[in-house]
Structure formats: C-alpha cells, structure tokens
Amino acid sequence: MPTLLFKSEVNSAHDWKQALQSTMPELEVRVWPEAGDRGDIKYALIWTPIGDVLHTLPNLEVVFSLGAGVDHLLQQEGLRRDVPIVRMVDPALTQGMSEYLLFHVLRYHRHMSEYVVQQRETRWQQLPQDVAHTQHIGIMGLGVMGADVAGKLAALDFTVAGWSRRPKSLPGVQCFHGEGQLRTFLRDTHILICLLPLTPQTKFIINQHTLAALPRGAWVINVARGAHVNEDDLLAALESGHIAGATLDVFADEPLPASHSFWGHPAVTVTPHIASLTNPRTAAAHIVANIHRHQHGEPLTNVVDWEKGY
Numbered sequence: 001m002p003t004l005l006f007k008s009e010v011n012s013a014h015d016w017k018q019a020l021q022s023t024m025p026e027l028e029v030r031v032w033p034e035a036g037d038r039g040d041i042k043y044a045l046i047w048t049p050i051g052d053v054l055h056t057l058p059n060l061e062v063v064f065s066l067g068a069g070v071d072h073l074l075q076q077e078g079l080r081r082d083v084p085i086v087r088m089v090d091p092a093l094t095q096g097m098s099e100y101l102l103f104h105v106l107r108y109h110r111h112m113s114e115y116v117v118q119q120r121e122t123r124w125q126q127l128p129q130d131v132a133h134t135q136h137i138g139i140m141g142l143g144v145m146g147a148d149v150a151g152k153l154a155a156l157d158f159t160v161a162g163w164s165r166r167p168k169s170l171p172g173v174q175c176f177h178g179e180g181q182l183r184t185f186l187r188d189t190h191i192l193i194c195l196l197p198l199t200p201q202t203k204f205i206i207n208q209h210t211l212a213a214l215p216r217g218a219w220v221i222n223v224a225r226g227a228h229v230n231e232d233d234l235l236a237a238l239e240s241g242h243i244a245g246a247t248l249d250v251f252a253d254e255p256l257p258a259s260h261s262f263w264g265h266p267a268v269t270v271t272p273h274i275a276s277l278t279n280p281r282t283a284a285a286h287i288v289a290n291i292h293r294h295q296h297g298e299p300l301t302n303v304v305d306w307e308k309g310y
C-alpha cells in the first residue's frame with residue numbers, strides 16, 4: 001500500500017522513509033517527486049504546501065500532517081473534504097514543547113535574562129527571588145500541548161490558568177473560555193504562552209488590546225504561529241515597557257528577515273521555529289498506528305475538523 005512522502009523542512013526524506021519502514025516494513029514509501037503510478041497512492045505525508053499535486057492522486061485516502069499545526073496545510077490546493085487530514089500528535093513532540101516552555105518560564109521566573117545582561121556589564125546584583133506560586137502563567141490553547149505544559153507548570157507550583165475557545169477542565173488549572181472571559185484571564189497573567197491553533201478567530205489575537213489587558217511587566221511567549229501576534233503592537237508594548245520581554249519562536253515571515261527589529265531587540269529572544277521539532281523515529285509510530293486503524297476500518301485519531309480549522 002504505497003505512501004507518498006513529501007519532504008519536510010528539517011528531517012530528510014531518508015530519515016522519514018527509514019523510520020516509517022522500520023515501524024511498518026510492508027509499507028511502500030515513495031518520496032516525491034518519484035511517485036510512480038499515482039493511482040497506487042493511498043496515503044500522503046505532507047508538511048509544507050506542495051503545489052497542485054493532490055489533484056493527481058485519484059485514490060488518496062488519508063493525508064498525514066508531519067507537523068502539529070495544520071493551518072498552512074488547509075490552504076493546500078486539491079484537498080478534498082472527504083479525505084481526512086490527520087494532525088501530528090506525538091508524545092515526544094508534546095514533551096519537546098513542554099521542555100521549551102518550562103525553560104523559558106523558568107528563565108523569566110529566575111531573572112536569567114537580567115543576569116545575562118548583568119554578566120555582560122560585570123555587574124553583581126542579586127534580584128528578589130519570588131516563590132513560584134506567586135507567578136501566574138496563562139496558557140492560550142489547551143489542546144494536547146497546552147494541557148501537558150499546564151500540568152507540568154502546576155507540578156512546579158506555578159499558578160496556572162488556561163484559555164480556550166470552548167470550556168475545558170484540567171486538574172490544578174483555572175480554565176477560562178471564549179471571548180467573554182479573555183480579559184479576566186489576561187488580567188492576572190504574568191507570563192503569557194500562546195499555543196493556539198491559527199484560525200481566522202485567533203489571527204492577531206495578541207494585539208494592542210490584549211497586550212494592554214496584561215499586567216505591566218508581563219512576558220509573552222509565542223510558540224504557535226507568527227500570525228497570532230500583531231508584531232507592531234508587540235514592539236510598541238515592549239517599547240513602552242508595558243511588556244517586559246518576549247520569546248518568539250514563530251514569525252509572520254519565516255525565516256525572520258535579517259532586517260527585522262526582533263533580531264537585535266534587547267527584550268526579545270528569537271528562536272528559529274524549533275520549540276518542538278517532529279522526530280521521524282517517534283512520529284512514525286503515530287502515523288503507522290493510524291494506517292493500521294484505517295486498514296482495519298477503525299476510526300482514525302487526531303483527525304482535523306474543517307469547521308474548527310484544527
């Protein structure tokens with residue numbers, strides 16, 4: 001049952017092919033553009049948009065996303081509503097995201113960004129050490145990744161709140177939902193984490209109004225999509241000191257252009273969309289498990305809901 005694999009940005013097609021075939025030896029993996037007879041292809045594995053190819057696969061049954069977010073994939077030409085799209089949900093990907101977020105929350109909480117500056121200036125100054133419980137972490141987006149990091153932050157004794165489109169309930173996390181509760185959620189958030197899916201409703205959700213709703217001196221961490229943030233509004237909020245700093249892993253324009261002011265901004269940490277990278281070795285198990293389900297006529301897991309957009 002041939003599967004067509006489209007190159008991902010980070011991992012080579014070779015790594016994916018090897019990982020898939022060691023998990024499921026009978027899977028025939030063809031790497032684009034070597035598709036062979038296109039009528040054979042039942043599954044397509046895609047990360048970035050691939051042009052007008054899907055139209056040419058008449059027997060395609062499932063599209064697998066090689067990444068967690070599918071906003072760009074939904075823009076892909078030739079997707080048919082009757083061909084399910086499966087999101088990448090892999091415990092290793094979730095763990096990687098939580099590690100990145102814990103690292104930056106702890107960095108802000110323990111004043112590491114200030115101490116780095118002090119070292120550069122050969123300045124010895126002890127800053128107050130707050131207890132974790134007094135630090136309010138607000139997570140926008142309580143999907144698999146949001147829920148995981150929320151639990152891990154709560155286990156470290158931070159005060160954790162979450163905000164999502166629909167009501168959710170998570171142990172140890174104060175959950176807010178919908179437009180009506182957004183301001184209340186933001187009001188007490190010292191460190192804001194964005195893990196939302198990108199949809200028309202969440203585009204530019206971090207803007208002058210939501211930033212102004214955060215307490216003065218708050219920090220912002222965006223690991224979702226660049227388009228969640230109005231970059232000019234964030235720069236203005238950093239300039240005024242209302243926002244103390246930001247850690248940004250994703251940008252409206254990627255790679256972040258060399259001329260962008262985020263690069264040299266003293267209060268901004270830039271990383272190149274690496275908060276959590278899909279690892280073919282662990283992710284292959286998720287894809288193969290779904291292929292097995294599909295072959296046995298069982299429901300697929302983590303199927304994208306077109307209406308919700310994720």
Ligand code: GLV
Pocket residue numbers: 066067068069070224278
């Ligand atoms: C990365 O951004 C992903 O969606 O996996």
